[in-house]
Amino acid sequence: MTATYIALVQFAFRAETPHIALFLMCAVLPWAWFTAATNDALMSLKRNRGRLLSFRVNATIFPLADVLATLVRYVASLAVFLALLLYYGIRPSPELVWLPVLILVQGLFATGVALWLSVLQVYVEDTANIWRLTTRVWFFLGPSIYALSQVPAHIAWWLWWNPFTVIFHGYRAIWIRGEPPLMNHLLITSCIAVVFCTSGYIFIRRVQQRITLSL
Numbered sequence: 096m097t098a099t100y101i102a103l104v105q106f107a108f109r110a111e112t113p114h115i116a117l118f119l120m121c122a123v124l125p126w127a128w129f130t131a132a133t134n135d136a137l138m139s140l141k142r143n144r145g146r147l148l149s150f151r152v153n154a155t156i157f158p159l160a161d162v163l164a165t166l167v168r169y170v171a172s173l174a175v176f177l178a179l180l181l182y183y184g185i186r187p188s189p190e191l192v193w194l195p196v197l198i199l200v201q202g203l204f205a206t207g208v209a210l211w212l213s214v215l216q217v218y219v220e221d222t223a224n225i226w227r228l229t230t231r232v233w234f235f236l237g238p239s240i241y242a243l244s245q246v247p248a249h250i251a252w253w254l255w256w257n258p259f260t261v262i263f264h265g266y267r268a269i270w271i272r273g274e275p276p277l278m279n280h281l282l283i284t285s286c287i288a289v290v291f292c293t294s295g296y297i298f299i300r301r302v303q304q305r306i307t308l309s310l
Contacts, residue, residue, distance in 0.1 A: 097123050100240050114183050114271060120176055121266040122239040126259070128169035129205050130230050135161035136209030137216050137223055140306060147307050154303045155296055158209040166202060180270065188273030197265045197276065200285050204258055207291025210299050217309050238263050258284045 100119045136158035140147065143157045180187065216222040237259040243251050254260045261284040265276035299306070 096127075114185070116179060117176075117183060117185070117271055118242075118267060119240060120179065121270055122234075122237070122259075122263045124169065124172050124176060125201055125262055125266060126234055126239065127172075128165055129201065129208075129259075131168070132162040132165040132205045133209050133212055133226065133230070134223070135165060137212040137226060139209075140213045140217055153300070154213075154306060155210060155299050158213045158299075159206060162202065162206050162209055166198075169198075176270075185271065188269070190269045190273055190275050193265070193269050193276055196281075197262060197269070200281070200288050201258075201262050203292045204284075204288035207288060207293075207295040210292070210295030214299055214302060214306060217306050233257075233259070255280055256283075258287055 097116060097119050100123065101115055139157035139161050140154060146152060146157075147154060177187070212222060212226060237254065237257045238246070239259075243254065243260070243264065246254065261277070261280045265281060268274040268276050
């Protein structure tokens, strides 16, 4: 996927981006985690229908388990990214202490989205197809294969409300530039993640009985 985007950026867009592979992987890897987590969790309630019908179990554990399982794969993929970082001659900076914070914020946001989607899939069969289309478009609504500096200021202002603008920018800051994430934007994104996660948990707990009857 990274190789495809490198070809697109350098040959189709003719953009000159330093450390292009690192720049793109700072978006591709976290996005792959998000899409894998939400796509897996989306079907989690239906996939565990037998357990929900047979035992008194908190339904939230099934979407959460999918998010955590994909998190393990994401952390493993960072080993490849670290090797590429050393290949480019970039040494990890002390700002890497912010990495767990970014992972936590993204994990909370992914969990919140996963909780909402898992319930929606019970009632709307086309949720999976709609979500796959949504994520394909969403990836390009953040600075995934382009830098924010290439975007006009009046458009870039709106892009900051996209949580993944902050997440992509934060990963690039700590990995490539040796800088901390932008605190004001990270705080707003953290609040959005907490709201999604909390509301998703409360909602799925309130409708669990009805979900069980609909499975």
